[in-house]
Amino acid sequence: MNDIKISARGVQVYYGDTHAIKDVDVDIRDKTVTAFIGPSGCGKSTFLRCLNRMNDTIDVARVEGNILLDGEDIYDKRVDPVQLRAKVGMVFQKPNPFPKSIYDNIAYGPRIHGLAKNKAELDEIVEKSLRRGAIWDEVKDRLHAPGTGLSGGQQQRLCIARAVATEPEVLLMDEPCSALDPIATLQVEELIDELRENFSVVIVTHSMQQAARVSQKTAFFHLGNLVEYGDTEQIFTNPKDERTESYITGRIG
Amino acid sequence: MNDIKISARGVQVYYGDTHAIKDVDVDIRDKTVTAFIGPSGCGKSTFLRCLNRMNDTIDVARVEGNILLDGEDIYDKRVDPVQLRAKVGMVFQKPNPFPKSIYDNIAYGPRIHGLAKNKAELDEIVEKSLRRGAIWDEVKDRLHAPGTGLSGGQQQRLCIARAVATEPEVLLMDEPCSALDPIATLQVEELIDELRENFSVVIVTHSMQQAARVSQKTAFFHLGNLVEYGDTEQIFTNPKDERTESYITGRIG
Amino acid sequence: MPALWLLVLVLVIGIAGFIIGRQRAMRTAQGDIRLLHSLPSYYGSNVFLSTVIPGLLLLAVWLIAQPLVIQGRVAAMIPEQGLSDYGSLSLVMSDVRRVADGLDLAVERGALTPEAAGSIRTELTDVRARLGAVGVALGSNVQPYVLSAAQSYRAMSATGSLLMSVVVIAATIAGFAVSVLRTNKDFRARNAVEKVVLALLLAAASIAILTTVGIVLSLIFNTIEFFKLYPASDFFFGTTWSPSFGGGSELGIVPLFWGTFYISLIALAVAVPIGLFAAIYLSEYAGPKVRSVAKPLLEVLAGIPTIVYGLFALLTVGPLLVSVFGQGGMLGVGWMRGGTAVATAGLVMGVMLIPFVSSLSDDIINAVPQAMRDGSLGLGATRSETVKQVVMPAALPGIVGAILLAASRAIGETMIVVLGAGAAARLSLNPFEAMTTVTAKIVSQLTGDADFASPEALVAFALGMTLFVITLGLNIVALVIVRKYREQYD
Amino acid sequence: ARDQVQVAGSSTVLPYASIVAEAFGENFDFPTPVVESGGSSAGLKRFCEGVGENTIDIANASRAIKSSEVEACAANGVTDIMEVRIGYDGIVFASQLNGPEFTAFEPADIYNALAEQVVVDGELVANPHNQWADFNPELPAEGIVAFIPGTKHGTREVFEEKVLLAGCEASGALEAMVASGMSEEDAEGECMSVRTDGKSVDIDGDYTETLARIDSNANGVGVFGLAFYENNTDKLKVATMSGIEPTTETIASGDYPVSRPLYFYVKKAHIGVIPGLKEYAEFFVSDDMAGANGPLSEYGLVADPELAATQEAVASEQTMN
Amino acid sequence: MTDFTADTAGPGTPAARKSSLYTETTRTKRRNASETRFRLYGVAAISVGLLFLVALLYSIVTNGIPAFKQTFVTIPVTLDAARLDETGNRDPSDLARVTTFGYKPLVTEALVTALRDNGIAIPFEDEGDVEKLLSSSVAAQVRNTVLADPELVGQTVEFRMLAASRVDGYFKGRVSRESLARDRNLDAEHLDLADRMVEAGLLQTAFNADFIFGADASESRPEQAGIGVSMVGSLFMMLVVLVLALPIGVASSIYLEEFAPQNRFTDFIEVNISNLAAVPSIVFGILGLAVFIQFAHLPMSAPLVGGLVLTLMTLPTIIISTRASLKAVPPSIRDAALGVGASRMQSVFHHVLPLAMPGILTGTIIGLAQALGETAPLLLIGMVGFIASNMPDSIGAGFLSPNSAMPAQIYEWAKRADPAYYERAWGGIIILLVFLMTMNIIAVVLRRRFERRW
C-alpha cells in the first residue's frame, strides 16, 4: 500500500552558477505525508519545485538528475508538464491568488480540467474546496469579491483550496500555514491528514511541532544537501546526523 | 520611561462596505514590544497599517478615529505621511523586496533619509542592517545579486533588515518570522529585544509562544474588535474575556 | 470549382468536424468529461484544425504551383518566332495569359461559347476585338501561336482546377476522417491544438520577416539601378544634396542623415520628458477621473493628421519662434532667419509623439505591483522617490520600448518636416536653421517631376534602403545593449 | 474587370483632369475616372509598368515624356503611346497684396537677387545683394526673400531656364563667366545655380505652402502657377515679367515668357478595352472643355492654340512617332 | 548568533528624533519641495500636452466650422421641352443626349427670370453674367433630376441649388467687395445682387449635410465637395486594419514574449519588428504597390489594399506595446496558473493576456489613430487624388471599388487653389477627429474595465 510515489535520484539544481541542490536522492511514498525541514535558504522550495517542474519557468534554473513519478521520468521529453502538474499540485510559499473573484480562483482548475459537468457541480466543487481550505465561512458571502482583497492568511487558505480543487495525486505545500492562526493551522493539518488517505502530500515547514504532528516521513535539508531522511519519529527522537540533531534542538540555523 | 508612544481612539476602518476595524482604542507604549494576536482575517494587518497610514494607498480603505503619535494626531492635515513613515517603519506580511540588488534594497532607506555621509558609511549601515536581520552570512558574497532571487525566508529577513536600516522610532512588523526557521526566528526575536531598549515595536504573530517570548503587552483582536489588551503575562495566564481564553487555548479561530 | 467555393466548403466540413469531434469525444467518455484527457472543445478544435489545415495548405500551394507548372509546359509550345516578336519569353507568356483570361471572361459573359473559345482561329476571328469587347486589355493583335498556346493554357488550367478540387476535398475529408478516428478519451487533444496555435503564433511573428523581405525586394532593384548611375561613394560620403533636373546633381546623403538625426533628437527631447512626466502623473498622482479623461485626450494628439501639425508648425510655431529667436526678436539674438527650422519641426513633432510615450508608459507603470510601492512608502520614501527609484526601474524595459517606438516614428515622419523644417538639405549645428530629413526627401524625389529612370528619382529608393539598413543596424545595437544590461543585472 | 478609367500623374494637371473627369462622369454613362496625384514622374513610372488591368491607362505630366522613359516603357511592353498636349501652365511671380511694390521684374532682377554668382561693377562675385534696391533702384529697398519651387518640381526647371538663364545673359553674367574661362555649358549650369544663404527658399510642398509663407512674410516673393494666382487675387499681387502681365492671353500668344506645356499620355493598347478611355481623352481636348472659353481656361489653363490638331490626333489615335 | 553586534547604542540622537510631526525637518522640507516639484512637472507635462491639444483643436474648429454651412439659391426652373427633348417622346436615352452644357443656359435664364420677377435689377450688360452666382454643379443637378423623372420636362420645378463658392464666401466673411476687385470670377455687383436675393428670399444659408455625406468635387466647384465617400473609404480601411493588425500583432507578441526560445531566429524577428517601426510610411506604400497591386493583382485605389498597407504599418506599434505590457505581468500569476495544471497556452490566454489588455488597447488606439491619419502610403496605391466615386453599394464594393480616405481627401483639399477648399480641409479634419474619437471611445472604455493593480 505504501509504494513509492516519487523517486528522486541525484538531483542537482543550479541557479546560474549557484549550486542550490546538491545530489539529492529521496523517495516520496504514496498515501504519506512527507515533511521537508531545514534552515531558511537551504533549498526546500527549490527541491519542491523540481517535483512538478515549476523550475522550468525560471530562466536561470537548471535541473539535473532523475525524478520518477510512478516510475516514469518526469523530465522525459514525452512528458507533458501540464499533465504532470495536474497530478502534482502545488501551494506556493507566497500566496498568489489570481486577480479574479474568489469563486473564479477556485473554479479555474476544475474548469480547465473538466472536473465539473455543469454549473451546479462546479458550485459544489468550489464550496467543498473552500470548506477543505477552512475559509468557506469567511468568504461565503463574498464569493465574487476579488481574491486579492483578502487578508494574508485568507489568501494562503484560498491558495490551498485552489490547489485541492483540482484533486491532485500529490500535493506539494510550501509552508502552507505560515500566515495562519493555530485554529486555521489545525484545520489545514486535518485536511492534510484527510488527503493522506488517498494521496501523497509533501509539506515544507519551519515548525518542528507541525512536522511531527502531520508527517510520517521527514527530510532534513541543509545547505542544499539532503542530510537525513527517515521516519518522522526517528528523525525527531533519534536523528542519525549531528546536523539534524543540532537543527532540531535549535542549535544551527 | 514607558510613556505612551501611540494612542489610538475609536479607530474604524472600512474597505468599501466591509467594516474591518470596529472602534478600536489602544495605547502602544514606548520601549515596549506589543504583540497583536488574533485569528486570520480579524484585522491585525489592517490596524497595523493604520499606524503609519499605509492604508492611504488602498483606494477603497477609509480610516476614522484618532491616532496620536507622541501626542500628535497622525491623521492631521499638517502631518506629512512621509515623515511619519520614517518614524514608524514597517515590515509587511508578504516579503516585497525591490527588484534591485540586495545592497540597494538595504541602502535605499538610508539614502533617501540621508543617513550616510559617504559610501563607506553606507556600506557600514548595509552590513550592520543585514547582520541585524540575521542574513549577512548568507548574502555577503552576493550583495549585488537581485533581492528577488532570494528564498522566501531570506526575502523576509531582507525586508526586516531594510526596515531596520532606516532606524525608525516605532517598528511595525507583520508576521516577521512566518517563513523563518527556529534559529532565524530566535535571531529576529533577539533583534526585537534589542530594539526595545530604545524604541517601540509592534509585532503581529500567530505564534502564542512568540508573543509570550518577545512582548510585554498583547492585544487580542477578533472580528475587527479589540477584545482584550493588557500585559502579556496577564493575557496568557489570566485572560479576562472568554474569547481571548478560547483563542489562546485553541478553541476559536 | 472556384477557389472561393472550395474554401467555403473546406470550412463547412471543418465546422461539422468540430461538432462531430466534440460529440465523439464525449461519447467515448460516456458523457463524463472527467474521463477525457482534455476539455471537449479541444477535441472539436482538433478535428476542425486537422480537417481545415491540410485542405487549405494544399489549396494555397496548388494555387501558386499550378500556374507555374502550366506556364512551363505552355512555354515549351512557343515557337522561335514568338521570342523574336516579343523579345522575351515572359512577354509572350504574359500575352498568352491575358488572352487565356480573356477567353475565360468571354465565355463567362456569353460572348463566346465554350467550344468556340477552344477552337477559334486568328485567321477567322479578330480575337483582339472580341476580347476587347469584354474588357480585356491586349497590347497588340493576337498571333496564331499565342492563341493556340492560350487555348492549351486554358485546357490545362481547367484540368488543373478540377484536379485541385478533387485533391483538396480528398485531403480535407482524409484529415477529417483521421482526426475523428483518432478522437477518443485518451487522445491528447489539447496538446495537439496547442501545437497548432503555437505554429499560428509563430506564423504571425514571421509576418514581420516577410514584410522586411518585401520591403527589401521592392527597394533593391531600383537601388541597384541608382548605384549604376551614381557613384556609391559620392552618395554615402557626399556632404552636398542638390538634385537638379538637367543632371549633374550632387546627391550626398550626409546632410539628410544629419537633419534626420537632429530633428528626431529635438522631437525626443520634447516628447520624452513631457510624455514620461505625464505618464507618471497619470498613473501615480492623478485620480481615476482625471486619468480617464486626460489619457484619452492626450491620445488624440496621436490621431491628428500630420498635415495639421505641419500647418501648425508653418503658421503658428515657426513665426512664434522667430519672434523669440529671430532678428529683432524678444531675445534679440537673431539666430533664426525663417520660420522653418529644425527647432520648429522638432518641437511640433515632439508634441505629436507625446502620447506614444505617455500612454504606453502609463500602462506599464500602472502594471508595477502595488507591493513595490508599499515597500518604498513604508520606508518613509516620498512618492516621487518611490517613482524614481523603485517604480521606474521596474517599468524600465517597457518604457524603453515606448521611447524607441517614438524615436522610430520621428525618423519616419514626413509632413511635419516638409512644412516645418523646410526642403533644403544643410549641414549645420544651429537648430534654428532650415534642414530636411531622409524621409522627406524620399517622398519629394518619389513624387517629383524628374525622369523616373534618372538618378534624381531613383535616389528615393537608395535613400529608403540606406535608412532601412541603418535603422536595422541601430536596432541590433540596441538589442545587444539591452541584453548586456539585463545579463549584468541577473 | 476594371470599368473606370484610371489616371495618375502630375499634380499640376490634376485640377484640370479632375474638372474634366467630373464633367465626364456627369455627361457620359461611364463611371467617373479616378485621377490620382503623385507627380509626373511617379505617374509615368506607373504608366510604363506594363499593359493590363492592374496598370493605369493615362499618365498626366507637366513635362514631355523623356526618351529614357519611352525606352523603359517599351521594355515593359508599353509601346503605343499617345501624347496629348492640353495647354500651357503660366508661371508667375507674386507677392503679398499689401507688401512692398513688387510689380515689375526683369529676368535680370530675379537673377541678381537669387543667383549664386552675379556681376557687380563688372566683376563676377558671390551674390552680395541683401535688398532688391541694391542692384535695381526701381525695386523696393526691402530684404530679399524668395520662395521658389524645390528641385522636385518641374516648375523649377522652367524657372531656371526661362528666368535665371535669361537673366544671366541679360545681366552680363554669362559673358563674364565665359570670359573667366568657363565653357559655355558650365557657364550655363552655373547661371542656374541658386544662392544657398537662405534668401532663396526652396518649397517642396505645393503652392498653398508658398502662399502660407508669403502670408507670414511681407517681403516674400513667390513663384506660382497662373491658375493658383487667379484664385487668390485677394491675397496676392502679381508682377509683370519684362513688362508683360501674365494672363491666359499673353501666355497663349507667347508674349509672356515663363510657361510650360502640360500633357497627358494614353496607353493605346487600353483603348477599346477600358470602357470610356477614348471618350475621356476626346472629351478632355474637346472645345467644350479645353476651348478658350471652356471651364479649363476659366480655371486658369492657357488654352492650346493648336487644339484642333490635337483633337484630330486623339480622334485618329495617333501614337508618338 | 554571529550575526549580532553588540551595538546597542541606538542610532541617531534621540533629541533629533523627537521632532514634532507637525513641523517638517529641513530634510523633509527639501524632500517635499522636490516632491512638489516632481508633481508639478507632471501637471506641467499634462498641461503642456493638453495646451497644445487645445490650441490645435481651437484652430481646427475655428477654421473648419464654416464648412458645415453652405449658401443655397432657391429658384424655379422651367424645363423647356423644346430644348431638352427634341423628339418629344421622353425617351431617357434621347434625354441623355442633352449634356450639362445644354442645361446651363436653361438655369441661367431661370435665374434671370427669378431676379426680374422679384424686381431685382441686373446690373450687367450681359445678363448671362448672373450665372456666376451659381455653382457650376447646377446644370448637372437639373439634368440628373430630369433624367430621373422624364415627366418633369415641360414643367417648372423649384430647385434648391448651391451658390458659387465666392458668394458663399461672402456670407461667411471670407470674400469682400475689395477682394473681388481683382478677381476674374466675380464682381462686386454680384455681391450686391446676392444681398438683394437674400432680401427677396431667393438665397439662404443652411446646414450642409452634403459636406458630411457627399463625394469629392473638382477644383472648380468647392461648394459641392463632401467628405462622406472618403469617410466610408477610411471606415473600410480601418475594418481591415482592425481585423488583421490586432490579432496578428497580439499573436506575434505572445509568441515572442511567452514562447519564443532565445535564439538567433527570434532575435532576428525581434530586431525586424522594431526596425519596421522606423520604416517611413511611404516605403510601405512602395511595398503595397509592388506586392498587392503588381504582384497579387489586387485592384488599384481600393480600400482593401490601403487597409493591408496600413496593417503592415501599424503592426510594429501594436506589437511593441503588447510586448511591453505582457512583460509587465508579474511571474507569480503565471506560476499560479501553471501550479494548478494549466498549460502555458492556457495561462497566457486566461490570465496574462487579460492583465496585459490595457497596454494592448493603448497600442491599438495609437496604431489605429496613426493609420487613420496617414496619407503618404496611400499616395502610391492610388488613393490620393480626385476620386469622386459614389457611395459603395455593397460590402464587397466598399473594399474593392476605388475610394479615397479622409486624410488623403483633406491633404488634397489643403493643396487646392480655391480658398474655399481651405475651410473644407479643416472641416474634414473635424470630421476625422470625431471619427477617431468615436473609434477610440470603445477602446478607452474597454481599457478602463481591464485596468487594475495587483
Ligand SMILES: Nc1ncnc2c1ncn2[C@@H]1O[C@H](COP(=O)(O)OP(=O)(O)OP(=O)(O)O)[C@@H](O)[C@H]1O
Ligand atoms: N484590500 C482589501 N479590500 C477589501 N477587504 C480587505 C482588504 N484587505 C483586507 N480586507 C478584509 O479585511 C479584513 C481584515 O483583514 P486583515 O488583512 O487586516 O486581516 P489580518 O488580521 O491581517 O489577517 P491575517 O492574519 O490573515 O493576515 C479581512 O476580512 C479581509 O478580507
Ligand SMILES: Nc1ncnc2c1ncn2[C@@H]1O[C@H](COP(=O)(O)OP(=O)(O)OP(=O)(O)O)[C@@H](O)[C@H]1O
Ligand atoms: N530565482 C533564484 N535565483 C537565484 N538564486 C535563487 C533563486 N531562488 C532561490 N535562490 C537561492 O537558492 C537557495 C535555495 O533557495 P530556496 O528558495 O530553495 O530556499 P528555501 O529552503 O525554500 O528557504 P526558505 O525557507 O527561506 O523559503 C537560496 O540560497 C536562494 O538564495
Ligand SMILES: [Mg+2]
Ligand atoms: Mg522557500
Ligand SMILES: [Mg+2]
Ligand atoms: Mg495580515
Ligand SMILES: O=P([O-])([O-])[O-]
Ligand atoms: O506634379 P507635377 O509633376 O506637376 O509637379
